[in-house]
Amino acid sequence: MATVREAPLVVIVGPTASGKTGLAIKLAKHWGGEIISADSRSIYRGMDIGTAKPSLVEQEGVVHFGLDLADPDQRFTAADFKKYAEAKIVDIRNREKVPILVGGTGLYIDGVIFDYSFDNSFNPELRATLQNLSAEELVEYCNQHSIELPQNRGNKRHLIRAIEIGGINHKRNSSLIDNCFVVGISPSRVELRERARQRAHIMFSAGVVEETIKLTQQFDWSLPSMSGSIYPIINRLLLGEISEAEVIELAVQSDMRLAKRQITWFRRNKAILWSESAEKGYLLASKALQAYKAEH
């Protein structure tokens, strides 16, 4: 019987506005943990309020990694995140703390916990050229070059990626990495909607509009980092197209759609221990950590 020397990797997943962040901080404070955020938007510097990034005050003194890793005009990928997170996990464990990976970006999470082998080819010129072709033409291209097609033939982005790597990446693991457990928070849709609405209001009083203005002065809307989040919606307010009340509605709507995609992604993961609330998720994670601590 090999004894577990290292702390387990606690993973917390769930849709946006499910209360993951608060739960992770509570866990970290109680069990001596440090947090690694797995959120494809919180990695950007200067995008704080609009991405619901926990402020220093909200972090309650808990060490947070995964925040402010790149500028909005820098390229940062799931593979970059994987490398970064793995290093941090080692680092945290070396200091005998509990690593807590928390986030809603499924690809980031799975990259780490299923040890994805990302294909490192990246060809910006090819992408730019291919971008001018229609989905049908891209499918035709794949057929001519006998490149395996992605599931959705209407998805240009996936089609271009398939051409770039010469097919579909089939290196899949179905089992989790060792010494790791995953807790999923899945509140009801009504509750999520309510939380999203409250959050949108808070963003306004915290100054998202000012933050958006600052971002628009520095960055182009065509950047990947500038898509999604609440920023494009606020921009419509700045352009006088919609009112603040409409911004709230649209923000809630886009959050709910995001939540749906996140839930769909995570549902595939059979290893997740689901809880309908952050409170229950806390209990679940604590139980597992208790077992680990007992061995020490």
Add this chain to the structure above:
RNA sequence: GCUGGGAUAGUGAAGCGGUCAAACACGGGUGACUGUAAAUCAUCUGGCUCAGCCUUCGGGGGUUCGAAUCCCUCUCCCAGCA
């Protein structure tokens, strides 16, 4: 009170005698997605005992083989005149 315009599925909006359960957009559901992923895409969206059937196009009544589409009437909206 008179004269014109209008009432269509969750919302907006086409249709203007048959091929209409009714275009399209939005909203909503489901799903895909291993180096853009808060992205990108697919699919469904009146009901049902679902290759068929049933109930819909403000209400009621007609015309017609056949109406959301034509006529009459009622109700409610909007514009102009009183």
